Amino acid sequence: MGSSPPNRLPDSWAACKTMALTLSARSLVKRYGGVIALRDGSLEIQSGEVVALVGANGSGKSTLSKIITGAVVPNGGHLLLDGTPIQFPNPQAARKRGIAVVYQELSLIPDMTVAENIWLSHEPLRFGIAVNRGAMRDRTQALLDLFAGTISPKLQPDTPVTALPPDERQVVEIVKAISSDPRLIILDEATASLDTNQVNRLFELVKTWKEAGKAVIIITHRMEEIFRVADKATVLRSGESVGTVTIANTDEKTIVGMMIEGAVTPEQIRIPTTALESHVRLDVKRLNGGRLRNVSFTLHDGELLGLGGLQGQGQVDLLLALFGLIPHSGEVILNGKSVHFRHPADAMKQQVAYVPGDRGTEGLLFIRSIFENMQLPSWRKYGIVHRRHAARKDALASAADLQMVYASLDDPVSSLSGGNAQKVVIGKWLLRQPKLLLLGDPTKGVDVGAKGEFYALLRQLTEAGTAILFYSSDDSELLGLCSRVLVFHEGGIRTELSGENLTRANLVAASMGTAHEHD
Amino acid sequence: MNTIRLQRFFSRQSYVISLILLIVVVAVNYSFQNNLFELRIINNNLRTMMPLMILAVGQAIVVIGGGVDLSVGTMVSMINTLLVTWITPESTGGEIALAFALVCGIGILGGALNGFAVAFLRLQPIVTTYATSFIFSGIALLVLPRPGGSLPRDLVTFYRSTPLDLPLGLYVIGVLILFWIVLRSTRYAQYLFAIGSSSDAAYATGVPVRSVRVTTYVWSGLFAALAGIALTLSTGSGQANIGDDMTLNSVVAVVLGGIALRGGGGNAIGAVIGVIILGVIRNIIFFAEVPTWSQTLVNALVILAALAAPGVIRLIRRLIQR
Numbered sequence: 092m093g094s095s096p097p098n099r100l101p102d103s104w105a106a107c108k109t110m111a112l113t114l115s116a117r118s119l120v121k122r123y124g125g126v127i128a129l130r131d132g133s134l135e136i137q138s139g140e141v142v143a144l145v146g147a148n149g150s151g152k153s154t155l156s157k158i159i160t161g162a163v164v165p166n167g168g169h170l171l172l173d174g175t176p177i178q179f180p181n182p183q184a185a186r187k188r189g190i191a192v193v194y195q196e197l198s199l200i201p202d203m204t205v206a207e208n209i210w211l212s213h214e215p216l217r218f219g220i221a222v223n224r225g226a227m228r229d230r231t232q233a234l235l236d237l238f239a240g241t242i243s244p245k246l247q248p249d250t251p252v253t254a255l256p257p258d259e260r261q262v263v264e265i266v267k268a269i270s271s272d273p274r275l276i277i278l279d280e281a282t283a284s285l286d287t288n289q290v291n292r293l294f295e296l297v298k299t300w301k302e303a304g305k306a307v308i309i310i311t312h313r314m315e316e317i318f319r320v321a322d323k324a325t326v327l328r329s330g331e332s333v334g335t336v337t338i339a340n341t342d343e344k345t346i347v348g349m350m351i352e353g354a355v356t357p358e359q360i361r362i363p364t365t366a367l368e369s370h371v372r373l374d375v376k377r378l379n380g381g382r383l384r385n386v387s388f389t390l391h392d393g394e395l396l397g398l399g400g401l402q403g404q405g406q407v408d409l410l411l412a413l414f415g416l417i418p419h420s421g422e423v424i425l426n427g428k429s430v431h432f433r434h435p436a437d438a439m440k441q442q443v444a445y446v447p448g449d450r451g452t453e454g455l456l457f458i459r460s461i462f463e464n465m466q467l468p469s470w471r472k473y474g475i476v477h478r479r480h481a482a483r484k485d486a487l488a489s490a491a492d493l494q495m496v497y498a499s500l501d502d503p504v505s506s507l508s509g510g511n512a513q514k515v516v517i518g519k520w521l522l523r524q525p526k527l528l529l530l531g532d533p534t535k536g537v538d539v540g541a542k543g544e545f546y547a548l549l550r551q552l553t554e555a556g557t558a559i560l561f562y563s564s565d566d567s568e569l570l571g572l573c574s575r576v577l578v579f580h581e582g583g584i585r586t587e588l589s590g591e592n593l594t595r596a597n598l599v600a601a602s603m604g605t606a607h608e609h610d
Numbered sequence: 611m612n613t614i615r616l617q618r619f620f621s622r623q624s625y626v627i628s629l630i631l632l633i634v635v636v637a638v639n640y641s642f643q644n645n646l647f648e649l650r651i652i653n654n655n656l657r658t659m660m661p662l663m664i665l666a667v668g669q670a671i672v673v674i675g676g677g678v679d680l681s682v683g684t685m686v687s688m689i690n691t692l693l694v695t696w697i698t699p700e701s702t703g704g705e706i707a708l709a710f711a712l713v714c715g716i717g718i719l720g721g722a723l724n725g726f727a728v729a730f731l732r733l734q735p736i737v738t739t740y741a742t743s744f745i746f747s748g749i750a751l752l753v754l755p756r757p758g759g760s761l762p763r764d765l766v767t768f769y770r771s772t773p774l775d776l777p778l779g780l781y782v783i784g785v786l787i788l789f790w791i792v793l794r795s796t797r798y799a800q801y802l803f804a805i806g807s808s809s810d811a812a813y814a815t816g817v818p819v820r821s822v823r824v825t826t827y828v829w830s831g832l833f834a835a836l837a838g839i840a841l842t843l844s845t846g847s848g849q850a851n852i853g854d855d856m857t858l859n860s861v862v863a864v865v866l867g868g869i870a871l872r873g874g875g876g877n878a879i880g881a882v883i884g885v886i887i888l889g890v891i892r893n894i895i896f897f898a899e900v901p902t903w904s905q906t907l908v909n910a911l912v913i914l915a916a917l918a919a920p921g922v923i924r925l926i927r928r929l930i931q932r
Contacts, residue, residue, distance in 0.1 A: 162814075182813070182814055182815075182816060183816040183818075186816055194814065198810075198811045198814040198815055199808075199811055200803070200804045200807045200808050200811050200812060200815075200874070201807060201808060202803065202806075202807040202808075202874045202875050203800075203803060203804065203807065207800060207803075208815075210800075211800055211801075211804055211812070211815050211816075211817065212797075212800075212801070212815055212816040212817050213816075214797050214800060216797065220795075220796055220797075221795040221796060222795055222796060222797055222799075222800060267815075
């Protein structure tokens with residue numbers, strides 16, 4: 092490894108051709124317990140190609156890319172690199188073979204400088220032992236110059252990463268990936284936090300990488316970007332690769348069609364639309380905060396309003412803002428009164444409840460009993476000297492309402508199945524009889540039977556007049572349950588779908604940021 | 611540009627506040643004890659601080675790597691009992707060298723045990739090293755149930771010597787600083803800071819997180835052995851619980867040295883400064899003629915104040931900005 096790639100200067104690799112690469116993934120399978128994340132993941136790419144990996148939520152595109160980068164080990168199928176079968180036990184192994192990934196969830200060490208981060212684990216060395224800080228700084232500067240004009244002068248090799256805004260951290264992340272002169276670069280939502288100039292520069296760079304013989308896989312939630320840089324698009328649907336198209340010979344509609352083709356629409360148990368004439372429970376105007384950009388909508392009593400779109404487009408931020416968990420600006424009118432919640436306790440006082448999707452970290456105290464968990468948000472109701480009997484009676488009634496399966500209220504929550512644990516999360520809020528219920532992907536990881544009961548519960552609640560804001564990463568659920576869905580894209584409401592416009596094709600098209608199509 | 615430089619300077623030279631603190635306590639000490647800067651006094655002071663200094667540098671490496679080692683004190687005790695058993699006043703130079711090498715090996719083994727449990731069995735560092743600390747104190751009791759033992763006179767004199775008219779302690783400090791400078795310049799140090807700051811991000815970047823984590827405990831084991839040798843030379847005899855108190859002192863020294871307990875930042879030289887601060891505070895209390903029965907309390911309060919100083923400074927700064 093005398094002339095290993097990191098010791099070359101970045102300008103030199105742009106000029107000379109990279110060693111050729113062919114990668115093919117064939118029928119890759121990945122199971123997590125009983126859940127199949129990837130059923131038949133296939134992908135072909137070779138040097139000088141830009142392939143877009145496209146799919147709706149849960150289509151398996153991130154699992155497929157994680158197998159290629161060595162972050163996930165598959166249960167079946169083959170991965171062929173340059174014609175020979177290979178399996179990467181960890182990300183290091185993939186990187187040694189010339190595969191680098193730009194993470195969206197940042198892989199930077201906050202306490203270290205830009206240069207230290209970029210060269211971490213392949214630092215240029217002097218005498219084979221001492222880190223050559225001078226060379227490290229110079230090479231970092233050369234790499235950063237690729238983005239010159241689109242980054243602030245504050246972004247220097249010696250700047251600590253903590254001092255950088257998100258877009259510049261993403262730039263560092265990109266530069267870090269290319270610092271090892273990879274043969275295959277995977278851009279996993281790398282443009283999400285970049286500004287327009289930085290995206291343009293990145294795509295110019297992608298073109299030069301292509302010319303230099305590198306292969307690029309791009310995963311993006313922006314359909315427009317696929318048509319700007321990709322040569323081919325491989326489409327995934329429910330864990331299967333359903334085909335690859337040449338971008339020059341296709342259009343957006345075809346790709347959306349492939350993404351949704353043949354998917355079953357679930358049984359319709361829509362809540363009647365009469366709700367729209369009822370009392371306005373929530374009126375949101377130009378809400379900003381977190382990822383949110385100027386979000387406005389109204390929600391009526393007894394309505395189940397769906398929040399759709401690809402994951403991480405601001406849906407959760409909306410729920411968090413409405414529950415007072417993240418700082419926000421804009422107008423929120425709850426039940427005719429303007430409110431601004433700074434703390435969940437404020438929201439709880441106004442009969443707002445939030446059921447998070449991540450039961451483990453936000454929803455439950457796992458080792459404590461079912462009873463304790465259920466009465467936690469309502470303890471005030473039972474007095475300073477705890478009226479345990481009254482509390483227990485209410486908890487029992489609530490558990491019966493939810494058809495919860497458990498041995499004793501004193502058992503720890505950790506003894507329950509996923510579906511029943513989720514009922515505890517909901518149950519603890521129902522004890523407070525909320526008027527506005529915020530649901531953040533509540534059926535994630537819940538089995539089918541429990542889902543059915545959960546849907547029935549939602550119906551009961553809406554019939555009783557509860558207004559529900561329902562974010563789900565499962566499109567079928569939104570199509571089946573809601574009569575109105577707000578589709579989020581990059582922190583804003585891309586479009587509102589209802590009535591006959593509420594189709595899977597429109598939902599998917601809007602979540603990829605393309606125009607709203609009327610059938 | 612300048613603010614970045616300054617920011618960077620403070621993040622790297624995390625012990626700047628410690629240095630200021632050191633100057634303050636030394637000045638106070640001097641006001642009570644005017645012969646503080648005489649060679650003999652400096653030599654005496656450094657000699658008592660030396661074992662903890664060595665120990666604290668090892669602790670600093672573990673803490674920077676995101677862990678903590680609560681077994682170092684009893685490891686020092688164990689090394690002490692082994693040394694006084696193996697070395698007698700009649701031991702030859704070769705035998706003594708062999709004993710030193712053996713205890714270093716034992717320190718490395720003990721550290722590897724800690725590191726293995728933390729990195730591969732994924733046990734909490736605090737619990738693990740607290741548990742293993744009893745293994746070491748148990749061995750110490752088996753080896754030397756009753757205090758005793760004595761060393762060759764030459765060895766004890768060497769520890770009190772002042773080569774080239776400079777206290778031995780200064781040489782040790784020099785070696786420790788040099789060690790850190792060399793270590794800091796290696797790729798290994800980048801790994802160390804990376805795993806301490808964010809082990810997930812480090813793993814995703816290809817840092818061998820587990821092996822690096824094991825080595826941090828190996829370093830602290832080795833430094834505990836060296837501290838055990840220094841302590842044995844300093845006392846000239848053995849006792850099964852002689853180093854037990856040094857564990858928490860090493861952690862306090864690390865914190866006083868500006869090394870964040872959350873890991874990923876700091877400088878091991880800071881830990882050396884922290885030890886000197888602790889020693890000087892003890893001096894001050896002695897020379898300020900604090901009544902015997904109040905000394906522990908006053909010592910604790912002063913250390914608490916020193917630990918709180920950076921936090922208080924930050925608090926004041928924030929209040930002023932408002």
